Amino acid sequence: MPESRGVSRLPIVHQLVHGPRVIGVALLLAFLMPPIALVFGLVSGSLSRHIEAARGFGSWILDVWNVLAIKALVVSPAVAIWLGWPKAKRPREGKSQWTLVRERFVRSPMAHWGLLGVVFLYLLLFLAPFLAPYGYDYLRDPANLKLVGPLSDGYLLGSDQYSRDIYSRIIYGSRISLTIGFVAVGLSVSLGLLLGLLAGFFGGWVDFTLMRFVDYLLSIPRLVLLLVVMALFKDVVPAEFRVHLMVVILGITGWMGTCRIVRSEVLSLKERDFVQAGRALGYSSTRIMLRHVAPNCLAPVIVAATLGIGATILVEASLSFLGLGVPEPVPSWGKMVADGKEYITKAWWMTVFPGFTIVAAVLAFNLLGDGLRDALDPRSSGSKKIRIEEMDDEETSSQEAA
């Protein structure tokens, strides 16, 4: 790689010039968030309306997001600059583990697209009020309900059966899907990490009991459990807390995989020298577990979490498709597909566009997760990685020669 000089030493520009372009584009998008919001808001004429009317929204989870959206306009460029800061070049021996991970990640093109997709999704999520020309529950023409196709009559992606704008609803839907995916996976991964650590570290009856419990939970098909719980509690839990119920249920039914991974990782880690050294120094079990063992089994957990978000978005969509998800009029991609099911032959746009969005979102997280796995755990991948390791050595040696 050439030495970066002049203008290409600037963050983000550096990635656009030398580094992986896709990452540069992703960071550029994040950096340009305020102007994008401004332009789109002015073009669609929704800026002033949405800033003023933000308080009028029905469900408070969307309100919270509106506040976050304003903050994101400031935070996002700062984060983009921080991530895009060119790192000083050092020989391979001097690089930290995370620098190596970053370098491996940068080599996988699929992962770049995944990252770009995920950044784009979070842009949608934060900027929904600025990007969407209408509110998610705004009935444009309630007196004259008819299904309007895409690109006509001011509907970018058509209208639904209540004359709501599908494009706006898809954008607002990102808040529900991504929030549920992110929080539920956060919950399940923390649970899995904690219980996996306990089971692996203490062994004995703790391990036995926990693992039998994991077997038990794994023998119930997850969708069945979710179906039952959502159907039962649907009428008991107030509508505005349905999202929370869903997050909690998805979280506490999804931790078993992580728990198994962490446990097996801990079982091999606790025989290693650095743990023995900690024991010899008289560290407490808690300290060894949290400070020495836990950080070393994070890699597979991060991968599982990224892939888990994609899977959770799918499960949320399935539940919403069965009518057991978030209540009306909050938009969810799965529910929009379900709405379109009735009109499948008359109004294809009602199912096609929300479905595409689900595919794109899940795909982005899957690609990112795959790339992260290659970067974090080079052992797990096949011949391709071996060649890259070899290339890496050649690269360093040629640089040293120069």
Added chain:
Amino acid sequence: MFRYVVRRLLGAIPMVLLVALGLRALMALVPGDASALWINPDMPVDQIAKIRADFGLDQPWYVQFWRWFLNVLQGDLGMSLAQFKPVTQIIGDALPNTLLLSGASMLVIFVVGMTIGVISAIKQYSLTDNVLTVVSFFLYSMPGFWLALMLILVVSELWPSWPSSGMVGNEILDKVAAIEEAKLLGETTDVRIGVFEKWIDTAQHLVMPVIALGLASAASVARYTRSSVLEVVRQDYVRTARAKGVAERKVILRHVLRNALLPVITILGLMMPFLVSGAVLIEYVFGWPGMGQELVGSVTQRDTPLLVACAMLLSVMVILGNLAADLLYGFADPRIRHD
């Protein structure tokens, strides 16, 4: 081996009973039961109480569970509270349909998945490989219910006469109705339903659900097959075979595929939970009269006996799938012993 299977199966029984117990406890947390379906609000209170007592709904849930458990020991899964039919009968009607759907999907998953995987492994890093990789990533990220709807959309445009819902075509239903009518009137009729005709009809209805259910899993089988083949291709004995001049075709078919495809079948069992969950949604979209339909119906109607039976059966399928995976593992890799 035999002892291992028996031990695993015996170990599964408490699991399945625990599933039933857990579900009933969960349902007891929320007030209300199936009696809401058939009680008229104008009924006198004592009559309502009597009806509920007849069905044992006035007892605490653990008493209900115990009674149900005693019946299960005699092979009686209870009465459906919404359909007023024995649960065993409902499941007896629905289970073969689900097994047909899952079985056919399993076949498609492995045939399509392995073929694609082998092709992309042999042509590693070629255009074909890259396209197939991208396509399989797409399919893997696609919700089955949406794929099902897209299939319906496309097929209804291109081929309006192709059946897109249910399991039995109108022609067959008409014939069944004619035969029933003749039987009622005591007449003889020359309307017959040929076995072959019925099979073709079912097969036609099966095509779209099977594609919708199988394609996503086929994509993951393809990924798995690809890496498995790539691993075997690098082995020394493949190089030896090539070095002694065996034709490339023969090397691939005899030396590589034999060793590469065996590990792939072990994920057959692990696919079971996905297949079961997927089938629920696919059956819902296509109106396929299987376990998934019964499950969704029983959940919304709070039909506890049917729901518990469906959930237990699906759990049994998952447990059997895991057992099959472990056994196939031992079969594919003889170093793993079960005893």
